[in-house]
Amino acid sequence: MLRSSLICLFLLSLSMGKTTNPSSFGIATGSHGWGISYQRILKSNVNSEINFEFRFYDVKGTDEFPISTYYGTKTINEKSLVISPVFAGFRYYPFEGKIENNFSPFVTLKAGPLFIFDGNEEITSFFERWKKAEIHVAFGGHAGIGVKFLSSNVSSLSISAGFDIFPMNETIDDQSQYNGFLFQFEFSWWK
Numbered sequence: 733m734l735r736s737s738l739i740c741l742f743l744l745s746l747s748m749g750k751t752t753n754p755s756s757f758g759i760a761t762g763s764h765g766w767g768i769s770y771q772r773i774l775k776s777n778v779n780s781e782i783n784f785e786f787r788f789y790d791v792k793g794t795d796e797f798p799i800s801t802y803y804g805t806k807t808i809n810e811k812s813l814v815i816s817p818v819f820a821g822f823r824y825y826p827f828e829g830k831i832e833n834n835f836s837p838f839v840t841l842k843a844g845p846l847f848i849f850d851g852n853e854e855i856t857s858f859f860e861r862w863k864k865a866e867i868h869v870a871f872g873g874h875a876g877i878g879v880k881f882l883s884s885n886v887s888s889l890s891i892s893a894g895f896d897i898f899p900m901n902e903t904i905d906d907q908s909q910y911n912g913f914l915f916q917f918e919f920s921w922w923k
Contacts, residue, residue: 754888756920762896763912765792771918781823785842789815791910812851812861813905815898817872819844825880834882840892843873850904872898874914890918 756771767789775782791813821842828836848868855861876894883889898910 754920754922756890756918758890758916758918760787760789760914760916762789762914764910765790769916769918771920779825779828783821783823783842785817785819785821787815787817787819789817791815791905811905812853812865814849814851815910816847816849817842817844817874817896817898818847819874821874836880836882838878838880838890838892840876840878840894841873842875844871846870846872846898848900848904868901868904870899870901872896876914876916878916880920886922888920890916890920892916892918 754773756769758769758771760767760769767787769785769787771783771785773781773783791811819842821840823838823840825836825838831837846869848870849862850866850868851861852864852866853861855864874894874896876892878890878892878894880888880890893913893915896910896912896914898912900908900910902908
């Protein structure tokens with residue numbers, strides 16, 4: 733299920749056609765874990781962009797940690813939870829054209845559905861754990877600030893910090909929300 737969703741989203745992004753609007757790939761780390769993201773700019777003008785973002789975010793438990801044993805590494809209090817936001821967003825560049833040196837500060841707001849995959853931690857087999865995962869859907873958002881650095885005429889690097897708003901519709905792994913801070917590093921390129 734997860735693999736087919738990721739493949740569909742990737743193919744959808746590729747099918748948007750050749751454009752002057754960039755795509756970006758990045759990494760994210762935050763209060764509850766880490767992940768990867770893919771972003772596609774749908775429409776842009778001088779001071780703003782409308783974008784689409786898909787993120788794969790692996791949630792770690794607050795008391796989860798690895799230990800070394802004679803037989804290898806074992807994780808204590810492991811949490812098998814993945815949150816995949818599919819956000820539509822808006823990025824605004826308030827100082828575009830007013831600052832030299834190829835960098836642009838921005839403010840971003842995003843919102844959309846959250847697909848939550850909750851694996852059963854009691855199942856030891858990785859594939860069986862995720863094959864029988866519970867799937868939940870909620871609605872969430874993100875607000876943040878950042879800076880985009882143009883590295884060439886066909887690529888850029890963005891660094892941003894923000895706050896994820898991830899309320900759950902029910903208690904999942906003993907929590908009713910996974911709100912928290914998030915740092916993202918994205919590399920963008922134009923086709």
